[in-house]
Amino acid sequence: MLEITVNDISYQLDVEPDTPLLWVVRDELKLKGTKFGCGMAQCGACTVHLDGVPIRSCVTPVSSVAGRSITTIEGIGEQSENQQTAKLDKKLHVVQQAWIDEQVPQCGYCQSGQVMSAVALLEKNPQPTDDDIDKAMAGNVCRCGMYGRIRTAIHSASAKLAKEIILIPADEKPAEVLVKPTAAEGSFDPTAAEGSINPTIAEGS
Amino acid sequence: MGKWTRRAFLTTGALVGGGLIVGVAIRPGHRTPKLAGLVEKDGETLVNAWVKILPDNSIRVIVPHAEMGQGVHTVLPMMLADEMDADWKTVSMEQAPADDEYASKDIVREFALPSQAPGMVEDTLNGVFLKIAQTMSLQITGGSFSVRGTGTWSMRVAGAAAREILIEAAADEWQVPSSEIRAENSYLFHDKSNKSEPFIAFAKAAAGKQGPTQPKLKTPDQFKIMGKHVERFDIPAKVDGSAVFGVDIELPGMKYACVKSAPVFGNTVSSIDSVAAEEMAGFIKLVNLGSGVGVIADSYWQAKKALDKVKVTYTENDSNRASSETMFEQFGKSMDAAIAGGNEEDDFKVGNARKVLAKSKKVIEAEYRVPHLAHATMEPMNCTAWAHDGQLEIWAGLQNPLGIRNLLADQFELDRDSIVINNVYLGGGFGRRAMDDYPVQGAKLALALPGVPVKMIWSREEDTQQDFYRPAIMSRFKASLGVNGLPEAWENQFVDKHEPVEAPTIPYAVENQYIHYTDSPTHIRFGPWRSVDHTQHAFFTESFIDELAAEAGVDPYQYRYDLLSHDLRARNVLEAAANMATWGKPLPEGWGQGIALHRSFNTIVAEIVDLDMSSGKPRVATVYCVADPGFAMSSDGFKAQMESGIIYGLSAALHGEINIKDGAVVESNFHNYKMLRMNDAPTIEVEIINSGDISLGGGGEPGTPPIAPALTNAIFAITGKRIRELPVSKHV
Numbered sequence: 001m002l003e004i005t006v007n008d009i010s011y012q013l014d015v016e017p018d019t020p021l022l023w024v025v026r027d028e029l030k031l032k033g034t035k036f037g038c039g040m041a042q043c044g045a046c047t048v049h050l051d052g053v054p055i056r057s058c059v060t061p062v063s064s065v066a067g068r069s070i071t072t073i074e075g076i077g078e079q080s081e082n083q084q085t086a087k088l089d090k091k092l093h094v095v096q097q098a099w100i101d102e103q104v105p106q107c108g109y110c111q112s113g114q115v116m117s118a119v120a121l122l123e124k125n126p127q128p129t130d131d132d133i134d135k136a137m138a139g140n141v142c143r144c145g146m147y148g149r150i151r152t153a154i155h156s157a158s159a160k161l162a163k164e165i166i167l168i169p170a171d172e173k174p175a176e177v178l179v180k181p182t183a184a185e186g187s188f189d190p191t192a193a194e195g196s197i198n199p200t201i202a203e204g205s
Numbered sequence: 206m207g208k209w210t211r212r213a214f215l216t217t218g219a220l221v222g223g224g225l226i227v228g229v230a231i232r233p234g235h236r237t238p239k240l241a242g243l244v245e246k247d248g249e250t251l252v253n254a255w256v257k258i259l260p261d262n263s264i265r266v267i268v269p270h271a272e273m274g275q276g277v278h279t280v281l282p283m284m285l286a287d288e289m290d291a292d293w294k295t296v297s298m299e300q301a302p303a304d305d306e307y308a309s310k311d312i313v314r315e316f317a318l319p320s321q322a323p324g325m326v327e328d329t330l331n332g333v334f335l336k337i338a339q340t341m342s343l344q345i346t347g348g349s350f351s352v353r354g355t356g357t358w359s360m361r362v363a364g365a366a367a368r369e370i371l372i373e374a375a376a377d378e379w380q381v382p383s384s385e386i387r388a389e390n391s392y393l394f395h396d397k398s399n400k401s402e403p404f405i406a407f408a409k410a411a412a413g414k415q416g417p418t419q420p421k422l423k424t425p426d427q428f429k430i431m432g433k434h435v436e437r438f439d440i441p442a443k444v445d446g447s448a449v450f451g452v453d454i455e456l457p458g459m460k461y462a463c464v465k466s467a468p469v470f471g472n473t474v475s476s477i478d479s480v481a482a483e484e485m486a487g488f489i490k491l492v493n494l495g496s497g498v499g500v501i502a503d504s505y506w507q508a509k510k511a512l513d514k515v516k517v518t519y520t521e522n523d524s525n526r527a528s529s530e531t532m533f534e535q536f537g538k539s540m541d542a543a544i545a546g547g548n549e550e551d552d553f554k555v556g557n558a559r560k561v562l563a564k565s566k567k568v569i570e571a572e573y574r575v576p577h578l579a580h581a582t583m584e585p586m587n588c589t590a591w592a593h594d595g596q597l598e599i600w601a602g603l604q605n606p607l608g609i610r611n612l613l614a615d616q617f618e619l620d621r622d623s624i625v626i627n628n629v630y631l632g633g634g635f636g637r638r639a640m641d642d643y644p645v646q647g648a649k650l651a652l653a654l655p656g657v658p659v660k661m662i663w664s665r666e667e668d669t670q671q672d673f674y675r676p677a678i679m680s681r682f683k684a685s686l687g688v689n690g691l692p693e694a695w696e697n698q699f700v701d702k703h704e705p706v707e708a709p710t711i712p713y714a715v716e717n718q719y720i721h722y723t724d725s726p727t728h729i730r731f732g733p734w735r736s737v738d739h740t741q742h743a744f745f746t747e748s749f750i751d752e753l754a755a756e757a758g759v760d761p762y763q764y765r766y767d768l769l770s771h772d773l774r775a776r777n778v779l780e781a782a783a784n785m786a787t788w789g790k791p792l793p794e795g796w797g798q799g800i801a802l803h804r805s806f807n808t809i810v811a812e813i814v815d816l817d818m819s820s821g822k823p824r825v826a827t828v829y830c831v832a833d834p835g836f837a838m839s840s841d842g843f844k845a846q847m848e849s850g851i852i853y854g855l856s857a858a859l860h861g862e863i864n865i866k867d868g869a870v871v872e873s874n875f876h877n878y879k880m881l882r883m884n885d886a887p888t889i890e891v892e893i894i895n896s897g898d899i900s901l902g903g904g905g906e907p908g909t910p911p912i913a914p915a916l917t918n919a920i921f922a923i924t925g926k927r928i929r930e931l932p933v934s935k936h937v
Contacts, residue, residue: 108632139882
């Protein structure tokens with residue numbers, strides 16, 4: 001048995017340890033938002049967060065993340081229990097809302113991964129430059145070619161977040177609330193050799 | 206089933222795609238009551254085959270096309286809702302069921318023979334049917350057709366018909382002339398008597414009405430929704446992970462399958478050693494698919510690992526010795542032989558190009574090549590199938606669900622009524638999901654394990670190596686210039702003609718033209734790749750016209766402009782692009798501009814590239830795109846399609862290359878079949894020209910063809926190097 005935490009819920013799993021996290025999330029936990037695209041960390045459709053850092057779940061054996069905390073596309077919005085209806089109210093993450101406002105997705109298949117990469121970028125760097133966006137997003141292929149809209153949406157989410165920071169009174173939460181420490185980079189170097197992304201994470205960091 | 210008669214067409218099977226359902230809906234004795242059983246839920250009223258009014262007076266539009274990101278699930282409802290005068294805030298959509306009531310393979314087959322269609326629909330509704338019939342073969346989601354075909358000839362007609370019968374019903378109820386009733390925001394008003402009621406008040410009465418034979422459509426000045434920017438219905442589910450694609454289907458007791466087909470097309474399985482695979486955990490069954498093998502297991506990962514252990518040998522044939530090099534050699538020989546033997550296939554002929562060329566002092570010649578290309582949709586091919594209770598049920602993202610249903614019925618000798626197709630979101634189509642191989646494999650696997658749902662998912666490697674490819678093509682040109690420097694003769698020979706027929710034709714006024722082709726088949730299977738033949742021919746013709754401009758010493762924009770005085774629509778597009786890009790503006794050292802113009806699917810597109818070659822490698826900084834589709838129904842949706850088509854074409858132009866070695870595809874995944882990424886994506890500016898009243902042209906494909914020549918023409922402008930073979934990465 002193996003324990004992982006996904007979207008703040010802890011699971012005991014009986015799966016072969018080399019099974020990629022992607023298939024555990026999709027087929028065991030039935031969280032289908034994370035997509036299979038290439039199986040070798042080349043396209044980013046399977047991007048999830050491992051302790052806040054974006055990783056490619058298609059090359060991450062589930063055993064390597066035992067005891068760690070995973071966040072998927074289903075876990076980035078805010079959920080709260082509505083006292084009146086006793087149902088869960090879901091609030092989109094500011095990045096997801098920006099994706100709607102800019103009408104980013106076409107086929108939409110890559111977008112869970114794009115959103116996860118963008119959320120991780122903004123948590124680390126709330127005011128990214130175009131260069132920062134290039135570096136953070138180059139690992140996510142969009143075959144419908146919506147890169148221009150993704151870039152615009154990231155900038156607009158960043159602007160919204162900046163406003164929110166200003167709105168927080170100085171004696172309450174500092175701006176670091178948005179900046180989580182990161183251990184490893186989830187960025188992708190398209191000039192690197194094949195399958196070279198995050199080999200340490202892939203093999204179980 | 207026997208041959209369809211006209212009567213059968215009108216009453217028995219008239220419910221195929223497009224306007225035919227409208228026809229049914231607005232004819233006496235229509236089948237709305239029967240359809241209602243399929244698509245009506247509690248309290249809902251099906252007004253005609255394409256639209257329901259819900260108890261809260263909201264409107265639901267039934268859409269017969271697949272959503273693959275092109276926005277059709279939103280733009281078709283826009284068209285219907287506008288004609289109906291519905292309140293857009295209350296409009297929603299659902300996909301038409303792939304049922305015989307919404308689909309009939311026999312009708313489709315009849316329409317595959319267009320010459321028979323007019324006879325079948327003679328003396329029907331004032332020619333409306335005729336137009337629909339002529340476009341019926343494009344009921345498939347493809348050909349940039351959904352808006353200009355289904356949208357114009359059924360959604361708009363259905364919306365207008367619905368409004369008219371609602372007004373008729375209100376006229377009866379209120380005892381006033383229908384001409385005094387107006388519709389607005391899902392309400393009907395009789396201003397004289399100060400009466401107003403919501404649509405729903407008349408829905409039941411309207412549903413029983415026969416309806417007009419030819420409803421009156423709005424003119425653009427009356428449009429309230431069409432042509433505007435509205436948010437797409439499908440986007441919220443695509444940002445929170447809840448959108449269901451084929452790969453996401455979940456059924457009780459479902460098993461998983463992985464497949465591997467013969468690397469060389471045409472080879473078949475000759476021996477299988479599955480001993481090691483059968484010992485793997487979770488292994489359930491190995492299935493010989495003929496052209497390959499599939500393994501069914503408890504989980505995807507187990508199926509994949511077991512498949513890796515299966516040893517398969519395949520039959521071999523001459524194809525096993527073919528390579529990209531041998532194919533191009535073959536093309537050259539076929540082309541030479543056709544000319545030597547005088548057996549060219551004529552494509553387009555005007556004047557006498559050969560005679561003029563023979564007399565010319567100088568003939569400009571060039572040979573162009575493009576490689577095979579894969580579609581590489583983000584969602585690899587997959588299919589879930591379940592053989593149960595005498596049915597074969599399929600879940601997949603399909604561009605051609607009716608065609609697949611027919612094919613499965615034929616191939617497995619099943620009654621088509623026993624085949625249920627559930628079409629879901631497509632994680633990219635681009636033509637790939639119009640093909641039938643993956644649902645056939647899915648069906649074979651499920652039929653091998655009756656009673657158990659089986660989800661087959663291809664690996665990316667399988668998806669790259671078992672595609673239906675944009676063909677590798679060679680194209681040769683000869684031209685001569687008149688004293689004014691403009692071309693007086695244009696001869697173009699190429700191999701491998703598919704569709705659309707007009708793809709190799711040029712928009713320019715050249716008095717003597719001879720365009721001809723030669724078949725030179727290879728074993729690599731052909732597939733329609735975003736814009737089909739246009740993508741390669743636009744590269745060829747727009748590069749060669751650029752060569753002629755250079756030969757004449759004339760600015761390439763001006764040269765094209767001078768050749769378009771007969772086609773002002775095209776010339777306006779070209780001119781608008783030049784204005785938008787500030788053609789000829791001062792640029793930094795190592796920068797330059799390239800231009801191209803191409804008409805496809807009746808949309809004219811000009812693209813100009815601002816290219817930075819200062820590092821020695823091409824970096825596309827900005828693409829300026831002007832497009833005239835006649836009328837863009839969804840302004841932002843059309844713009845998004847242009848942006849998408851440009852990036853798709855740029856990936857291919859810069860990097861796209863499928864090579865064949867020992868008969869098999871060499872490339873396997875995104876590391877060696879490269880896509881444009883965020884860091885190389887240009888800024889794209891799009892301007893739409895609505896030169897007409899209706900959607901003359903499509904949106905999904907026309908953005909793609911001009912980008913490759915615009916790029917290579919820019920490279921020439923900067924470096925003087927003419928790229929005559931794609932991808933660009935091979936040469937600079």
